[in-house]
Amino acid sequence: MPSYRAPLRDMQFLLHEVLATESVLAELPAHAGTDRATLDAVLEEGAKFCEQLLQSLNLPGDAEGCHYDRETRSVTTPAGFVAAYTQYRDAGWPTLSADPDFGGQGLPYVLNTAFFEMGNSANQAWLMYPGLTHGAYECLHAHGSDELKAAYLPKLVTGEWLGTMCLTEPHCGTDLGLLRSKATPRDDGSYAISGSKIFISAGEHDLTPNIVHLVLARLPDAPEGSKGISLFLVPKFIPAADGTPGERNAIFCAGIEHKMGIHANATCQLVLEDARGWLIGEPNRGLQAMFVMMNAARVAVGVQSLGLGEVAYQNAAAYAKDRRQGRALAGPAEPDQPADTLLVHPDVRRQLLTARAYTEGARALLYWTALQIDIEHHHPDEDARKQAADLVALLTPVCKAFVTDNGFIATTQAQQVFGGHGYIHEWGVEQFVRDARINMIYEGTNGVQALDLLGRKVLGDMGTRLRKFGDLVKSFIEEEGVNEAMQEFVNPLADLAGKVEKMTMEIAMKAMGNRDEAGAAASDYLRIVGHLTFAWLFARMAKVALAKADGGDPFYAAKLATARFYFARLLPETAGLIRAGRSGADNLMALDAALF
Ligand SMILES: Cc1cc2nc3c(=O)[nH]c(=O)nc-3n(C[C@H](O)[C@H](O)[C@H](O)COP(=O)(O)OP(=O)(O)OC[C@H]3O[C@@H](n4cnc5c(N)ncnc54)[C@H](O)[C@@H]3O)c2cc1C
Numbered sequence: 001m002p003s004y005r006a007p008l009r010d011m012q013f014l015l016h017e018v019l020a021t022e023s024v025l026a027e028l029p030a031h032a033g034t035d036r037a038t039l040d041a042v043l044e045e046g047a048k049f050c051e052q053l054l055q056s057l058n059l060p061g062d063a064e065g066c067h068y069d070r071e072t073r074s075v076t077t078p079a080g081f082v083a084a085y086t087q088y089r090d091a092g093w094p095t096l097s098a099d100p101d102f103g104g105q106g107l108p109y110v111l112n113t114a115f116f117e118m119g120n121s122a123n124q125a126w127l128m129y130p131g132l133t134h135g136a137y138e139c140l141h142a143h144g145s146d147e148l149k150a151a152y153l154p155k156l157v158t159g160e161w162l163g164t165m166c167l168t169e170p171h172c173g174t175d176l177g178l179l180r181s182k183a184t185p186r187d188d189g190s191y192a193i194s195g196s197k198i199f200i201s202a203g204e205h206d207l208t209p210n211i212v213h214l215v216l217a218r219l220p221d222a223p224e225g226s227k228g229i230s231l232f233l234v235p236k237f238i239p240a241a242d243g244t245p246g247e248r249n250a251i252f253c254a255g256i257e258h259k260m261g262i263h264a265n266a267t268c269q270l271v272l273e274d275a276r277g278w279l280i281g282e283p284n285r286g287l288q289a290m291f292v293m294m295n296a297a298r299v300a301v302g303v304q305s306l307g308l309g310e311v312a313y314q315n316a317a318a319y320a321k322d323r324r325q326g327r328a329l330a331g332p333a334e335p336d337q338p339a340d341t342l343l344v345h346p347d348v349r350r351q352l353l354t355a356r357a358y359t360e361g362a363r364a365l366l367y368w369t370a371l372q373i374d375i376e377h378h379h380p381d382e383d384a385r386k387q388a389a390d391l392v393a394l395l396t397p398v399c400k401a402f403v404t405d406n407g408f409i410a411t412t413q414a415q416q417v418f419g420g421h422g423y424i425h426e427w428g429v430e431q432f433v434r435d436a437r438i439n440m441i442y443e444g445t446n447g448v449q450a451l452d453l454l455g456r457k458v459l460g461d462m463g464t465r466l467r468k469f470g471d472l473v474k475s476f477i478e479e480e481g482v483n484e485a486m487q488e489f490v491n492p493l494a495d496l497a498g499k500v501e502k503m504t505m506e507i508a509m510k511a512m513g514n515r516d517e518a519g520a521a522a523s524d525y526l527r528i529v530g531h532l533t534f535a536w537l538f539a540r541m542a543k544v545a546l547a548k549a550d551g552g553d554p555f556y557a558a559k560l561a562t563a564r565f566y567f568a569r570l571l572p573e574t575a576g577l578i579r580a581g582r583s584g585a586d587n588l589m590a591l592d593a594a595l596f
Pocket of ligand 1: 166267446
């Protein structure tokens with residue numbers, strides 16, 4: 001059975017010592033009162049809930065999975081899930097970063113992100129039920145009519161009801177322009193919605209008495225393609241006058257998927273048989289309305305992989321300290337024992353440090369981005385809001401794709417530390433690998449994230465947003481360039497920053513002649529930019545650790561060792577990626593389709 005301890009020290013190191021969260025929040029009127037003590041107190045309480053309750057349900061929930069009853073078209077979640085949800089709701093966790101006007105506590109998004117990290121480490125499948133509701137809440141909050149907001153937001157904020165996002169259909173996933181679900185206006189101002197949705201996470205369950213589905217569908221006169229998609233709110237039960245769930249709506253679960261991971265989260269096929277729905281936002285602008293929650297939702301998927309990387313690392317490190325196999329190459333480390341622990345072997349350390357560095361880098365990038373989201377939403381100065389919004393837009397695909405690719409590497413490396421035992425269910429680590437795999441696929445596949453980064457975010461605005469991030473990196477390099485002790489971090493960072501600039505120009509030129517050139521370079525490019533963000537953040541963490549290393553606190557020594565490992569062994573991957581990315585589209589497009 002795996003275990004989990006929330007990495008509070010590392011979380012606090014980032015929030016307080018690296019990101020200066022308290023002083024950033026002090027500039028945001030909505031969060032000016034959120035001081036260090038509040039942040040710490042919430043994290044400590046959250047840690048207890050995740051470590052003690054959620055974690056204990058993870059392995060059994062995976063083994064049991066969800067149950068579908070064909071007669072009633074209902075879904076039952078694994079044992080203990082409903083009770084845990086009741087406890088979660090009663091403790092006020094759903095309200096954490098929601099708007100106080102609708103019953104929320106109004107705490108910063110960065111705090112919610114840290115809490116969700118712990119929840120994902122403890123039980124990703126369980127956390128997805130309330131996690132998805134956050135996206136539905138944001139979408140409704142930004143685009144819903146006053147009536148819809150009044151009727152539904154308080155229920156979603158308090159967690160009394162949960163929400164879903166219904167985009168995917170059997171014939172359309174990435175290309176939502178192909179969507180077929182139909183919405184026909186009714187006399188009372190609502191719509192009759194029909195169609196089939198697949199792969200809807202938490203589409204049906206027994207955690208709450210009502211479920212609020214946000215559904216994409218087409219109006220009768222809608223233009224073809226993605227410009228003709230509208231967004232509708234479709235409740236499972238239509239609220240009665242007193243706000244309780246009333247008449248059963250015609251949206252039903254037709255089955256659940258049997259899948260590789262997150263077994264305890266119900267992935268549902270939903271059929272809509274003239275279900276009643278209400279328009280959110282303007283007709284034919286449903287995708288734009290959904291984009292409101294896309295950045296936060298994609299960052300949240302990165303947080304899923306951060307959580308899994310952390311818990312997988314913790315269990316692998318504990319195993320390596322305990323398991324004895326072979327002897328240290330330099331001679332027995334513990335001659336009085338029959339064998340040394342796995343930790344003496346450089347290759348096992350490579351596996352552990354890879355998982356650890358990818359996890360610490362992910363935490364830094366995601367918390368930094370979450371704080372930018374707080375600035376984007378709440379800074380009183382428009383320029384500051386715009387600057388933060390540009391950085392968030394640029395780096396959202398990196399938070400999603402780079403972090404989830406690394407999360408899969410981290411969980412797989414952690415599994416490797418266990419040898420054959422890592423392949424056995426009861427140790428738990430194989431579940432982390434399986435659960436981590438979906439994060440690379442949903443919420444826009446990682447290949448599509450790469451196209452978004454290079455095509456829309458970088459080439460689409462002639463590199464303006466990329467330059468804004470580049471300026472942050474450059475000013476750090478200028479400040480630390482004179483610091484002898486920082487050279488080992490600053491020099492490779494500066495080198496990579498220059499190469500990214502050059503490579504971006506080169507792809508832009510090639511793509512003008514042939515758009516496939518951008519498509520061919522996109523995934524390599526995203527990984528290279530991801531490494532640039534990690535190198536910048538590891539250098540920032542190293543700077544803090546260097547200043548405090550003399551105090552004798554082993555935490556800072558460990559931080560420095562991990563940063564050095566990252567620069568020496570993971571960052572050099574960029575050399576190969578640059579070479580591959582520059583090799584062009586021909587080696588991908590030359591093979592005739594008939595020969596595949
Ligand atoms: C467990 C699970 C939970 C999910 N939860 C939800 C949910 O809650 N709500 C929801 O609406 N959906 C959900 N999904 C659906 C998920 O978002 C889609 O599976 C995903 O977006 C990919 O769509 P697809 O499966 O149709 O693949 P396709 O779109 O058919 O793509 C297949 C492959 O082609 C690549 N590809 C496609 N188009 C392009 C392109 N233009 N350029 C380059 N490469 C391309 C993709 O990257 C991918 O590798 C879930 C899926 C799963 C498996």
